[in-house]
Amino acid sequence: MKQQRVYIVFCETVSPLGINGQVLQQSLIENYNAVAPIKQFNADGLAQPKACEAHQDLSQFLPQDNHLWQQVAIHDRKFALMAAVVNQHHQTLSNLLSAVDQKRTGISLGLGTNVFPMESIAMEVDELSTNGLYRTLLRVNQPVHSTINTIFNHSDLYANYIQYRLGKVGFAKNILTACSSSTQAIALAAAKIMTGSADVMIAGGADSILNNFAYISFGKLGVLTQDECRPFDINRSGAIAGECAGIAVLASEAGVKAMGVDPAFELIGFGNSMDAHKITAPDPSGMGVETAMRKAIAMSGQSASEINYINAHGTGTRSNDEVELRAIERIVGDAASKVAVSSTKDRHGHSIAAAGIQEFHVLLASMAKGMIPANLNTQKPLQTNLHLPLKDNVHQKIHIGMTNNFAFGGVNCSLLIKNLKP
Amino acid sequence: MKLGVTGIQHWEKALGFSADLSAFFQHLTPNNALGQTVLNQYSVTFRQCDISPEHPFYPKASDLKVMRDDTIASVICAQLLLQSAQIQDHEKAEMSLFFANSNFIDNGILDFDTIALAIGEIQKASNAIEKNKSFAAEVSPLVPLRTLTNSTQSFVSQYTQIKGDSTTYGSTCLSAAHALDDAITLMQLNLSKTALLGGSHFANVFSFLNQYLHVPTIDQYAESTSASVFIVESESQAIAANRSVCLWIDQLLFNDWPESTNPFNRVYCGGALTRSQDNDLVSKCHQQTGTDAQSFFPYFGSLGCAELGFLLSVASLQLHANESALIYLEDVFGSFCCLTVKKP
Numbered sequence: 001m002k003q004q005r006v007y008i009v010f011c012e013t014v015s016p017l018g019i020n021g022q023v024l025q026q027s028l029i030e031n032y033n034a035v036a037p038i039k040q041f042n043a044d045g046l047a048q049p050k051a052c053e054a055h056q057d058l059s060q061f062l063p064q065d066n067h068l069w070q071q072v073a074i075h076d077r078k079f080a081l082m083a084a085v086v087n088q089h090h091q092t093l094s095n096l097l098s099a100v101d102q103k104r105t106g107i108s109l110g111l112g113t114n115v116f117p118m119e120s121i122a123m124e125v126d127e128l129s130t131n132g133l134y135r136t137l138l139r140v141n142q143p144v145h146s147t148i149n150t151i152f153n154h155s156d157l158y159a160n161y162i163q164y165r166l167g168k169v170g171f172a173k174n175i176l177t178a179c180s181s182s183t184q185a186i187a188l189a190a191a192k193i194m195t196g197s198a199d200v201m202i203a204g205g206a207d208s209i210l211n212n213f214a215y216i217s218f219g220k221l222g223v224l225t226q227d228e229c230r231p232f233d234i235n236r237s238g239a240i241a242g243e244c245a246g247i248a249v250l251a252s253e254a255g256v257k258a259m260g261v262d263p264a265f266e267l268i269g270f271g272n273s274m275d276a277h278k279i280t281a282p283d284p285s286g287m288g289v290e291t292a293m294r295k296a297i298a299m300s301g302q303s304a305s306e307i308n309y310i311n312a313h314g315t316g317t318r319s320n321d322e323v324e325l326r327a328i329e330r331i332v333g334d335a336a337s338k339v340a341v342s343s344t345k346d347r348h349g350h351s352i353a354a355a356g357i358q359e360f361h362v363l364l365a366s367m368a369k370g371m372i373p374a375n376l377n378t379q380k381p382l383q384t385n386l387h388l389p390l391k392d393n394v395h396q397k398i399h400i401g402m403t404n405n406f407a408f409g410g411v412n413c414s415l416l417i418k419n420l421k422p
Numbered sequence: 423m424k425l426g427v428t429g430i431q432h433w434e435k436a437l438g439f440s441a442d443l444s445a446f447f448q449h450l451t452p453n454n455a456l457g458q459t460v461l462n463q464y465s466v467t468f469r470q471c472d473i474s475p476e477h478p479f480y481p482k483a484s485d486l487k488v489m490r491d492d493t494i495a496s497v498i499c500a501q502l503l504l505q506s507a508q509i510q511d512h513e514k515a516e517m518s519l520f521f522a523n524s525n526f527i528d529n530g531i532l533d534f535d536t537i538a539l540a541i542g543e544i545q546k547a548s549n550a551i552e553k554n555k556s557f558a559a560e561v562s563p564l565v566p567l568r569t570l571t572n573s574t575q576s577f578v579s580q581y582t583q584i585k586g587d588s589t590t591y592g593s594t595c596l597s598a599a600h601a602l603d604d605a606i607t608l609m610q611l612n613l614s615k616t617a618l619l620g621g622s623h624f625a626n627v628f629s630f631l632n633q634y635l636h637v638p639t640i641d642q643y644a645e646s647t648s649a650s651v652f653i654v655e656s657e658s659q660a661i662a663a664n665r666s667v668c669l670w671i672d673q674l675l676f677n678d679w680p681e682s683t684n685p686f687n688r689v690y691c692g693g694a695l696t697r698s699q700d701n702d703l704v705s706k707c708h709q710q711t712g713t714d715a716q717s718f719f720p721y722f723g724s725l726g727c728a729e730l731g732f733l734l735s736v737a738s739l740q741l742h743a744n745e746s747a748l749i750y751l752e753d754v755f756g757s758f759c760c761l762t763v764k765k766p
Contacts, residue, residue, distance in 0.1 A: 001610060045551030046558075103678070111592075113526060113571055114632075118557075122541040130534040133541070134461045141635065152631045155593045156755055171676035172757070173600040176523070176571035176592045184589050188604050195610045212557050220563035272587040274519065274579040279488060279567060288585065295613075408567075409576030411588060 004252045006190045007263035008417070010096060013204075013246030013361045014061075014084045016052035017348045025365045028373050031393065033347045035228070035240055040077065040210045041119065047219065047226045051210055052242040052349030054081060061087045069161065071150040075117040078206040078354070081245030082158050085204075086165050089247075093166050093202075096249055099259040100200050107159045107172035108189035110181025110205030112353035114153045118213040121151070158206060162247075170198065176353075178407035179313070181205055182246070183356030187270035187413055189250050199255035207353035208243030215241060218352075223317050229350075231314035231343035232321050232388055234380040239315040242349020246357035265364055266418045268302065268400075271295025275410025281319050282410060286327035292412035293331050293404065300416045302400055305335030307416070309372050309396075311363045311403040314343020315350055320406065325384055336385035340394060346377045356405045360415065367398040367419045397422045423610060424657040426667030426766070430735045431503040432650035433495040434722060435472050439502060443735050446721075453644050453723045460627050464634065467644040467723060468625040470529070471495065485577065488567035490528040492622035492728075493574040495649035496521070500578045500618060503651050507665055509616070511583065518614040519588040520605050521575040522597035522621035524726030527628040531568055534627070536560075574622055578651075587614055591727075593632070594753035595693040596676075597621065598730035599761065603674055605654050615659040620651030623726025633695055636754035642697035644723025650731020668738040672746065672762040679710055680748070680760050687745035689715040690737060692729040693752040707750050715750070734763070741765035 011021065016034030018024040027034075034052040043049035061084035063069040073080035086093070097105060125136045141151045148157070159172035175185040182205030189203035209218050218224065218241065225238030256263055273295065275288035282289065297304050312324055325341070332339045344362050351358050366373055372394040375381070381388050399422045406412045433439050436451050455469040471491035473480070479501040481494055489497070509517070540560040547553035567573070572590040579588060587608055591597035598621035605617040623629070625645035634640060653665075660667055673680055691707045694700035700719035707715035718725065718732055725732055730751060737747040745765050752758040 003611065042550035043554070044549070045554045113569055116527075118537075118541070119544070122544045125538070125541050125545070128538045128542040128545075130538060131462055133534050133538050137631070138461050138463075149632065149635045152628075154632050154636075154754075156753070156757075160755060168677075170678075171600075171603075173603075174592050174597070176590045177575070178570060178572055181571075188589065188607070191604065191607045191611060191613075195607050197607065212554065213561070216554065216557045217561050217566045220558075220561060221566050222563075272589070274576070274585045274588045276579040276583045276585045278580065279485070279570065279573065279576050291585070299613075407572060408570055409572045410579065411572055411576065411590075 001195065003194050004196050006193045006267040007251050007256050008248055008265040008267060009251050009256060009259060009261045009263045010092065010249035011361050011364050012085055012089050013244055013358055014054050014081050015244040015348055015358050016054050016242055019056045020088060021365060024361060025369055028365055031376060033376060034349065038210060041212050048224050051240060053210055054243060058084045063087065068148040068150060072148060072153065075120060075151055076153050077208040077210060077243060078112060078245060079153065079158065081208060081243060082206040083161065085245050085247050086162055090165060096259050097166055097200065100255055102168055103170045104199040105169040106192060106198050106201050107162055107169050108175065108185040108201055108203045109158055110175045110185035110353050110356055111155050111158060112207030115211060115214045117151060162202060177411040178409065179352055179355050180405040180407040180411045180413040181353035181356065183405040183413040183415060184272060186248060186356060186360060186415060187272060190267045190270055193250055193252045199252045201250045202247055203250055204247040204357040205354045206245035207351050209241055209352055210243050225316060228377045229316040229346045230377045231316045231346055231375055232325060232382050233378045234382060236316045236318065236321060238317050239345060239350040242351040244351035244354035244358040246354065246361055248357065248360060264368065264421045266420055267415060268418045269296040269300030269416035271414045273412045277410050279409050282323050282406060284323060286323040288410055288412045289324055289406055290327040290330055292414045293327065296402065296414040296416045304332045307339055307400045307402050308398045309340045309366065309401045311359050312341050312343045313404045313406045314345055316345060322382055324404065325382055325386065329384060329386060337387055340372045340387040340389055342373050342375045342389055344373050346375065359403045363401045363403045363417060367401050367417065370397045371395050425606060425609060425654055425671045426657060426660055427669040427671065427734055428653045428655055428660050428665040428667055429503050429507040430652040430731060430738060431499045432731055432735060433499050434646055434648040435469050439498060441506060443739050452720055453646060460630060464640045464643065466630055469646040470625060471647045488564050489577060490568065490573065490624055492624045492647055492649055493577050496574045496620060496622045496651065497577050497581045499649050499651045500582050503653065504582055507653055513616060514583045514585065516586045517584045518586045518605055518608060518617035519575060519579055519584045520601035520617060520619045521578065522591040522601050522727035523571065523574055524593050524623040525629040526569045526571055528624045529626055531565060532626060532628050584618060595726060595729045595751045596753045596757055596759055598727045599674065599751055599759040606674065609656055616653065616655040618651060618653055620731060621727030622649035623647060623728050633754055637695050637699065639698055640696060643695055646722040646725055648725045648728040650728040652731050652734055667766050669734060669763040670766060672764050675760045677757060680762055686711055686713050686748045688737060688740055688747040689713045689750065690733045690747060691715045691717050691750040692733055694719050695724045695754065703752055711748060737763055
């Protein structure tokens with residue numbers, strides 16, 4: 001079987017760094033830091049009342065044609081973010097998809113857990129019992145038989161919405177691997193193109209933990225910092241919460257030709273692995289993380305020393321950063337000083353299941369601009385031979401870039417991108 | 423590339439852990455779980471978990487507090503299957519693991535009385551600080567781990583030491599077919615030779631709440647907590663490892679019917695949540711193929727993401743040499759897949 005090449009013909013996100021790619025690029029250039037007091041719920045009294053939110057008014061991008069979708073957006077922030085991406089770029093996406101046979105298209109989304117909208121429901125409950133709760137759920141949920149369930153959102157809702165707006169695709173799948181969800185969604189979308197079984201794939205994801213229930217639950221894991229997020233810093237103390245939704249369109253050579261586009265990037269490799277260690281912590285040896293990166297490099301046919309920049313998972317947690325840094329060192333070996341590594345989570349937060357599409361977009365924007373984003377908050381970096389740019393972005397052409405994401409439970413995924421117009 | 427199924431293992435309360443369904447077909451037991459009334463108006467049936475902690479592959483006590491019941495069933499099924507298939511340690515390091523899950527809120531989390539109490543505390547709070555304190559007091563640190571979407575995949579990996587490509591899919595019966603689709607894709611790319619696939623389902627009110635608006639008529643709604651796992655590998659790998667193929671995988675199509683000139687010897691269907699949905703699926707399959715379709719719904723209700731493994735198991739049991747079967751799965755949104763298999 002001749003492996004097909006995978007081109008990236010479109011990528012857009014709505015994130016704390018911007019409502020679209022243009023704003024994102026400007027935010028990166030200006031070292032904009034999105035950390036601010038949480039607005040989506042009152043975080044008074046919480047150990048960390050700050051996070052990174054998409055601060056734009058999303059209501060302008062919400063569907064106007066169906067009030068049920070609007071209801072979903074009220075209860076489910078990640079749906080609101082995804083709808084904002086789809087509706088902002090509706091025309092472009094429609095044009096791209098209409099150029100190819102629908103049967104040879106697919107959707108691959110990485111999604112976070114659906115969260116019971118506890119606070120909204122709590123305000124509606126009139127009798128504190130199981131029956132009282134049931135009555136409220138029936139009242140608040142919409143009593144119609146449709147693909148829209150306004151409170152308990154099925155994972156399929158997001159792909160269904162994309163198809164509702166852009167037309168049917170051949171198949172749609174949901175990847176649910178926590179922080180590596182949308183990275184894997186992109187990787188597995190690429191795999192379908194590589195085998196020749198699809199010409200165009202919509203890949204991406206959405207997540208937000210910025211509601212009371214999810215934020216407090218996540219905080220209980222002890223991974224959120226009460227200070228600044230400082231990836232790769234000796235004094236790092238945790239991640240800062242974020243949110244994002246995004247879509248990339250991947251295409252085969254035939255897809256690119258049919259769409260009449262001139263792609264700037266190619267996805268040349270991906271690697272997945274499992275730690276098989278513990279659900280609560282990564283394997284301290286970093287073997288799983290290293291394997292994912294090695295697999296991506298092996299698939300690409302490039303050598304590790306040819307990678308110019310790695311957008312690291314770099315959560316700023318004690319358990320992740322050193323393991324990731326040492327694994328990168330082992331992979332690049334003597335070329336360490338030439339390989340730049342940074343985590344941009346200090347400026348846009350950790351968007352959990354959407355971290356993959358968010359950082360994929362950051363990587364593409366950095367490659368397009370010829371700029372390596374700095375580790376903004378890192379003051380005392382871990383000892384390493386790798387190039388960790390601090391404070392100021394580095395202006396440098398990026399021919400080959402990598403992005404990593406690793407999830408709770410030890411699911412690791414790396415993507416390798418080639419700049420076709422460096 | 424020729425791909426085959428070289429082992430299957432499943433669990434459901436009426437069956438226990440089993441590698442084939444022959445005993446089940448001797449004593450067909452309809453889903454006899456007691457009906458419950460939920461949302462004050464719907465009569466539903468959930469058959470839940472009952473696994474002996476004495477099982478030799480039962481997980482460690484330290485892990486149990488963050489494991490859903492269907493995760494426990496999956497972990498045991500996976501270990502039993504790898505043992506019976508004599509998968510070697512060096513194979514596990516590169517083996518793929520693709521799992522599908524339907525419901526991440528089990529009864530350890532979903533206690534409506536406790537939620538009602540928590541809501542009472544929230545309502546009583548006079549300001550945001552008090553409200554947040556109430557929330558924090560009610561939320562156990564185990565909640566995010568117990569509801570982790572890739573928990574089953576990760577625990578299966580931890581207990582089996584499978585370390586290759588690995589993903590969790592959700593959250594309908596079709597997700598297990600997507601897992602199979604990606605396993606096939608990675609084998610075509612020579613990234614994997616052997617894959618452990620599976621799915622599990624936790625049947626409870628939360629699952630119902632996720633589905634009920636999508637079901638036209640809620641009559642005889644039924645689900646069973648369940649798990650199934652199976653091994654898929656290339657013909658050359660099966661021969662090299664001396665494992666016999668119980669079914670060849672012929673074709674997997676999404677939202678399309680196969681253009682087969684020969685009638686299928688058997689047709690199996692799944693995905694229904696209610697009796698009337700099941701009747702519709704059976705008659706749709708008959709119309710499309712001309713063959714009477716079999717469904718597990720009367721015995722189990724919905725098996726969610728575990729359904730595919732059960733249907734492969736019955737196909738393996740009932741097909742004779744060189745016979746073929748169509749496995750049809752349809753989700754609540756009307757998306758479907760057609761998997762055609764052949765007995766060696």
